[in-house]
Amino acid sequence: MESIIQQDKSHCYICEMSECGDHLDKHHIFGGALRNKSEKYGLTVYLHHNKCHIFGAESAHQNGNIRAKLQQLAQLKAMQVYGWSEADFINKFYKSYL
16 A cells, blocks of 8 residues: 555655665564554655665664654554544554554
């Protein structure tokens, strides 16, 4: 499914740059066992592979604060778009990130 968070896939969601020599990856905000649900509900963003997604100090996979902000944003957006309560979100994603 298309992202319900980021419509413009030409730039990185974190640093907002488009061209920096690092390609963009689709990042599933809720990973692991919840990756398929992230895909199903459009809870994804596009991030520069090295700097913002995997390896950088401010990347989604290395920085807990960045990860938490993305998860909170995704929960709020899902609740808004799908009309879910916090309890509905917890029923699908097993906890609240708010």
